[in-house]
Amino acid sequence: MAEEFAGPADRPLDVTSRLQAALDHLQDGRPSDAEGLLRITLAEVPRHPDVLNLLGVSLQMQARPEDAIPYLAQAVSLQPESGMYRANFGAALALAGRGRDAAAELERSLELRPDNPIAKRNLGVVLAGMLRGPNAIPELERATGLAPDAPEPHLALAHAYLEAKRGHEAAEAASRALAQTRISPKQAEQAAFLRDAARGGSPDRAPAAYVRELFDVYAQHFDAELVGKLAYRTPELLGRMLERLALPAGGAALDLGCGTGLSGLVLKPFAGRLHGADISAKMLELAGRRGIYDELFECDFLDWLPRLKPCQYGIVLAADVLNYIGELSPVLLAVAPVLEPGGVFAFSLEKPEPGAPVQLTSALRFQHDADAVIEAARALGLELAARGEAEMRMEAGKPVIGTLLALRRH
Ligand SMILES: C[S@@+](CC[C@H](N)C(=O)[O-])C[C@H]1O[C@@H](n2cnc3c(N)ncnc32)[C@H](O)[C@@H]1O
Structure with a gap:
C-alpha cells in the first residue's frame, strides 16, 4: 500500500510511487530527472526524510555535494538512527573535501549498519585521504580492511610504512595498491615509485603528478x-x-x-x-x-x-x-x-x-x-x-x- 500524504488541494499524494520513480531515474543514470521530480515532491512534503535523502543522493550523483549536504543533513536530523542516510551524508561530505566530518558520519553509519559495503569502502578511502605518518599506521591498516579493493588506503599505508622505515611492508602495501583493478594511471605511477623506493631502488625521478x-x-x-x-x-x-x-x-x-x-x-x-x-x-x-x-x-x-x-x-x-x-x-x-x-x-x-x-x-x-x-x-x-x-x-x-x-x- 503506497504511503499517502495530503497534497496541495487535499488530493492524496502518492509519495511512495514518486520515490520509486525517482529511484528508477537514478538507477537508469538520470539524476537530474530524479532531482526535478523530488523537488516538486519536497515542495509538497517538505519534511519527508526519504525525499530529502533521495534528493541529496540525486545532487551527489551530479557531482554537487555542496548542494546535497543540506538535504542529507536534514534527513539525518529527522531520522538519526538511519545508517543509510548517514552513509549518504558521509559520502557527500567526503566528496566536498570535509574528511573529518565525513569520517565521523561514516563511523556512526557503520555502528548502525555494520554490513553496509559502500559505507565501509567510503570510510576506508576517507581515512586514507586524511591520515599521514607512522602514527597513523594502525588506522590505515584498518582502512585497507574496510576498502580492500580501493588503491588509496594501500598507497597511504605504503607511505606511512616507508616513513616508519618499514621498507618490506611498504613495498608489499605498494604492490597491493598496484594489484587493484581500479587503480588510476597516476596512482599506479606513484605506487610503483613507492615500491621501488621501499626496495632500495633508485628510480630516475619522482613522478611529476606526485x-x-x-x-x-x-x-x-x-x-x-x-x-x-x-x-x-x-x-x-x-x-x-x-x-x-x-x-x-x-x-x-x-x-x-x-x-x-x-x-x-x-x-x-x-x-x-x-x-x-x-x-x-x-x-x-x-x-x-x-x-x-x-x-x-x-x-x-x-x-x-x-x-x-x-x-x-x-x-x-x-x-x-x-x-x-x-x-x-x-x-x-x-x-x-x-x-x-x-x-x-x-x-x-x-x-x-x-x-x-x-x-x-x-x-x-x-x-x-x-x-x-x-x-x-x-x-x-x-x-x-x-x-x-x-x-x-x-x-x-x-x-x-x-x-x-x-x-x-x-
Ligand atoms: C621544496 S620546494 C622549494 C621551493 C623554492 N625553490 C624555495 O626555495 O622555497 C620545491 C619546489 O620544486 C618544484 N618542483 C619539483 N620538481 C619539479 C619539476 N620537475 N618541474 C617543476 N617544478 C618542480 C615543486 O613543485 C616545489 O614547488
Whole structure:
C-alpha cells in the first residue's frame, strides 16, 4: 500500500510511487530527472526524510555535494538512527573535501549498519585521504580492511610504512595498491615509485603528478612550516654564494622550482628580469602574489627547458628542488644551453650517506653525491665556480646537510 500524504488541494499524494520513480531515474543514470521530480515532491512534503535523502543522493550523483549536504543533513536530523542516510551524508561530505566530518558520519553509519559495503569502502578511502605518518599506521591498516579493493588506503599505508622505515611492508602495501583493478594511471605511477623506493631502488625521478600534488596540498602551509618550524635557509645560503661570485647585475634570472617565491626573494637583487617555473599551480599562485616575478611558468621543467631559446639567462637557481629528481644528467643537459656563456647554475643538493652516488630516502627525496654531479656537469661544459656545505633545514629534529654548488657555463 503506497504511503499517502495530503497534497496541495487535499488530493492524496502518492509519495511512495514518486520515490520509486525517482529511484528508477537514478538507477537508469538520470539524476537530474530524479532531482526535478523530488523537488516538486519536497515542495509538497517538505519534511519527508526519504525525499530529502533521495534528493541529496540525486545532487551527489551530479557531482554537487555542496548542494546535497543540506538535504542529507536534514534527513539525518529527522531520522538519526538511519545508517543509510548517514552513509549518504558521509559520502557527500567526503566528496566536498570535509574528511573529518565525513569520517565521523561514516563511523556512526557503520555502528548502525555494520554490513553496509559502500559505507565501509567510503570510510576506508576517507581515512586514507586524511591520515599521514607512522602514527597513523594502525588506522590505515584498518582502512585497507574496510576498502580492500580501493588503491588509496594501500598507497597511504605504503607511505606511512616507508616513513616508519618499514621498507618490506611498504613495498608489499605498494604492490597491493598496484594489484587493484581500479587503480588510476597516476596512482599506479606513484605506487610503483613507492615500491621501488621501499626496495632500495633508485628510480630516475619522482613522478611529476606526485610532486605536483604534494606541493599543491602543502602550498598554504609551506612558508610557515619551512621558515617558521624547520629553519629553512637554502635560498639565503645560495644568495650568499651568488654574492661572492660577483656576477654582472641586470641580466635575466630563472628560479627553477620557484615554489612560493622564497628563492625568488633572494634572486631578485641579481636579476633585471626574473622568471619562475614550477609544476605546482598552488605554489605558483602564492609566488605570483609576491609581485617579484616578471613571468611565471607552470610546467615540468624537464619538458619545458628544452623548448626555451638558448643563452637566455645569466643565472638559473634551483633551491631545494633537485631532490625530486634522481638522475640529474637530463637537468644539467637542459639547463646548460639556456645559460649565457659565463652564466651560472646555482643549486642545492642533499648530502647522501657514504655509498651509492644517488640515494632515495624514506621521505621520498633524492640525495646526490656532489663530486659525481660536478663530474657529469663538466662533460656538458659547466665548470665548478663555488661549492659549500651547510645545514639547510631541520627534519624530524635533525639538520639536513646539503651541498651548495655553482656551475659556470664556458
Ligand atoms: C621544496 S620546494 C622549494 C621551493 C623554492 N625553490 C624555495 O626555495 O622555497 C620545491 C619546489 O620544486 C618544484 N618542483 C619539483 N620538481 C619539479 C619539476 N620537475 N618541474 C617543476 N617544478 C618542480 C615543486 O613543485 C616545489 O614547488
